[in-house]
Amino acid sequence: MRILLAGFNHETNTFADSRADDAAFAHGGGFPGFCTGAEVRAALNPEVNLAGAGFLLAAEAAGDEVETLLWTAAVPSGYVVKETYDRIAGEIIARIAAALPADAVYLDLHGAMVAEHAEDGEGELLERIRAVTGPDLPIIVSLDLHANVSQRMMDLSDAMVAFRTYPHVDMAETGRKAHALLTRRMAHGKPFAKAMARIPYMKPICWQSTEDAPARDLYALVGTLEAETGAPSVSYCMGFPAADIPMCGPVVWAYGETPEQAAAACDPLNAAVVAAEMDFEGPLYTPDAAVEKALELNTAGVKPVVIADAQDNPGAGGSSDTMGLIKALVAHDVQGASAGLVYDPEAAKAAHAAGVGGQVTLALGGRSPAKGDSPFEATFTVEALSDGVFQTKGPFYGGRTMGLGLSACLRIGGVRIAVASAKAQLADQEMLRYLGIEPTTENIIVAKSAIHFRADFRPIAGEIITAVAPGEMMMRSTDWTWHNLPDDLRMMPGGPTFAETKTPAKTAADA
Known part of the structure; x- marks a missing residue:
């Protein structure tokens, strides 16, 4: 296959005072900063734990031709500046347009990006890419475990696969899974059937470690359901609980060669995550x-x-x-x-x-x-x-x-x-x-x-x-004032719903 590769990563805390601008994406904040062309290959070398690096390694091992277009990341912060988002997204789209035709596009994304003018940063990017590629070119996406997955992201991509560990020690492995998923999508010859369910409660990140229950057992179930159903891919994102946007919150999803196969993998996972709600808790110290x-x-x-x-x-x-x-x-x-x-x-x-x-x-x-x-x-x-x-x-x-x-x-x-x-x-x-x-x-x-x-x-x-010392990432979601969540989403495990606590809507322009 001839595959076009791009990456645009940011985890946005809409309650944080800082902004992600050109300088933030140039530096990278512990990850590779802005790079293009051959620079991307150097940044995504086999020694680093990044999804793009794992994808590139797997694709080249399979004999695929990968054109590395652009990769960038910034340290998590408040909103991505509008001009910065548009500049980077615009360059990705221009490079894709110049590199077509191709067999597929692979995107290394986070899934919880919020720009000053776009609450669904990844969905917006996918929509702009589809305007160039058309509806039929396969697009495969890797996501962070903390992605706030929107319906638009699901509709505009052929398949998305998320990390299964927190700490994220499987980022490169997720890239390899994304390549395997693309290979299976091409062999299938048409888009997969999709099943998706939103989880009705938010989880503080301090209790999301996959080294401990309940997350450990839930992610083990993800792999078990793939094996038992034969589904091409099953994912569970615990969501990034610091984004005051309608798609904030955990999501489970699965792909199948038939709708029945997708549902057979998604439905039991949804039930298990819902049942584990009260296990996401622990002691916090002043x-x-x-x-x-x-x-x-x-x-x-x-x-x-x-x-x-x-x-x-x-x-x-x-x-x-x-x-x-x-x-x-x-x-x-x-x-x-x-x-x-x-x-x-x-x-x-x-x-x-x-x-x-x-x-x-x-x-x-x-x-x-x-x-x-x-x-x-x-x-x-x-x-x-x-x-x-x-x-x-x-x-x-x-x-x-x-x-x-x-x-x-x-x-x-x-x-x-x-x-x-x-x-x-x-x-x-x-x-x-x-x-x-x-x-x-x-x-x-x-x-x-x-x-x-x-x-x-x-x-x-x-x-x-x-x-729980002073900081801008609360371990109790109820310590923030929210405006834009789904009415039925519980703010904490066993806690009140947003409808019971909400105040009038606010946007990035008001922040």
């Missing part, structure tokens, strides 16, 4: 309670205790600079603790000016609009400096070159803070080691992440607990 619990575990010999600073997770639109947990560590005079990554370019610049061993008096972090947060004003010792370029090694990022700009390890008392000039979710041990912090010997580690850190930190963690 900053002080989290530190006290960690110290209690340390006293019992449990080390390191990893505290998830889940509400300031830059992987879900957080600012990665709130100080709630760091202030709690210092207030409790914790020894052998580290926290990261804190996004503060000015602090990193000041540390480089002072040099290793120097002291800097700073108002660190605390610049986001997160309620209850403020900068941490103190004098810090500069323990280590870096240009921010290093290789990741863990299962989430894979073997990727990080470029986090000027970086520094700042120490106050027994607490060390990893500070960077670019946002990236702390999901790899090397993101501490590049600043001289050895995670395996720490007593307490504060990770600005909700789940992805578990992929590389769970093997070394004595215990993991989740905190």
Whole structure:
């Protein structure tokens, strides 16, 4: 086959204050930034854990010709700027038009992109592509597990396949599945039958780990249903619960060579996810309670205790600079603790000016609009400096070159803070080691992440607990004010429906 490949990835937190502009997509935020043509092949190399990389590897192994058009991503944030969305989407469409004819199009998308003028970012992109390709050219899409899947996305694509792990250690594997699905679609000779069901409740991301029940068992069922029914593909997206849009929420879907086959795979999965509603819950700790619990575990010999600073997770639109947990560590005079990554370019610049061993008096972090947060004003010792370029090694990022700009390890008392000039979710041990912090010997580690850190930190963690410090990614959906959800969608497992809580509609232009 001759296949056209493009990728456009963003997870949009419509409650976050930041915006994804040209600069954000140029950098990539821990993922490859904007690239075209041969640059895409270099970015999607076999060492990285990305769906596009897995697809490219599988396609070339099968002898297919893949024309790599464009790939880009930005760190999760608030809305994608209209001009940026239109520029990138326009270039994808222009490159597809210039590369036709082809046998198929493969798109590496997230599924939860919201632009200032387009609440269904992926559906809008697919519609624009269809205007160029026509209705018959097969389009296969890979999606993040947190996609908010719309009916328009389902209608305009031939098939979509989603990650099955959170932490997302199967991104490349999902790309390989997308290629296998395309191969089966071509052999079938016509579009698959489709079955789709929307799940009636939202799930906080901190309880979505597929390493634990109930998500672990539900995703095992996805594979079982594929095997038992022979369905070409079955997917379950838990949704990104920080998007105030009508298609927000979990979805299950399946493809079949017949409508009966698709339904036979989709219906039991829908029933199982609905039945598991009340299992998506667990304990959440305030900053002080989290530190006290960690110290209690340390006293019992449990080390390191990893505290998830889940509400300031830059992987879900957080600012990665709130100080709630760091202030709690210092207030409790914790020894052998580290926290990261804190996004503060000015602090990193000041540390480089002072040099290793120097002291800097700073108002660190605390610049986001997160309620209850403020900068941490103190004098810090500069323990280590870096240009921010290093290789990741863990299962989430894979073997990727990080470029986090000027970086520094700042120490106050027994607490060390990893500070960077670019946002990236702390999901790899090397993101501490590049600043001289050895995670395996720490007593307490504060990770600005909700789940992805578990992929590389769970093997070394004595215990993991989740905190609700200030941040822009609430672990309780009822802590936000919503305007645009489906009336019957429950805001939390067992919680009220949107109809019971809603306020008048608001759009991106009002934000």
